[in-house]
Amino acid sequence: MEAVVGFSRAVRVGNFIAVGGTAPVDADGRTVGPGNVFVQTKQCFEIIRDALDQAGSGLQDIVRTRVILTDIDTWKDAIDARRIYCLDARPVDTIMAVTRFVNPEWLVEIEVDAVIPD
Numbered sequence: 001m002e003a004v005v006g007f008s009r010a011v012r013v014g015n016f017i018a019v020g021g022t023a024p025v026d027a028d029g030r031t032v033g034p035g036n037v038f039v040q041t042k043q044c045f046e047i048i049r050d051a052l053d054q055a056g057s058g059l060q061d062i063v064r065t066r067v068i069l070t071d072i073d074t075w076k077d078a079i080d081a082r083r084i085y086c087l088d089a090r091p092v093d094t095i096m097a098v099t100r101f102v103n104p105e106w107l108v109e110i111e112v113d114a115v116i117p118d
Helices: 002-006 037-054 072-086
Strands: 010-013 016-022 062-069 092-097 108-115
Touching: 010 037, 016 037, 037 062, 037 072, 037 108, 062 072, 072 092, 072 108
Parallel strands: 062 092
Antiparallel strands: 010 016, 016 108, 062 108
16 A cells, blocks of 8 residues: 555654554455454554564564554454564553544554664
8 A cells, every 4th residue: 555545654764663554454455354353453563563674673662552443442452462562662552443444344553653772
């Protein structure tokens, strides 16, 4: 989608990296884990891990996460998946709900900010 829509998955400015809203899709743009927020959250973090790696960083550098859900009642499943990827970094977190995403199969999108230590 990056090339189609004209955005960057991640932007690095100095030691700061912003990773934009990351949807639960595979390399072909198909939704991963329809109906399962835990699986979808894990897929988002797999994409985020790759984006951070390409920016010269990693999951250990995450300082903020934003978990955006279509059903706030699924927050626990999303956070259980988030924990797998963020346990060492222990970033601050915001959890919020929206009406829907561009693709109605998506139950979650994740944004993160990372700071690479000097």
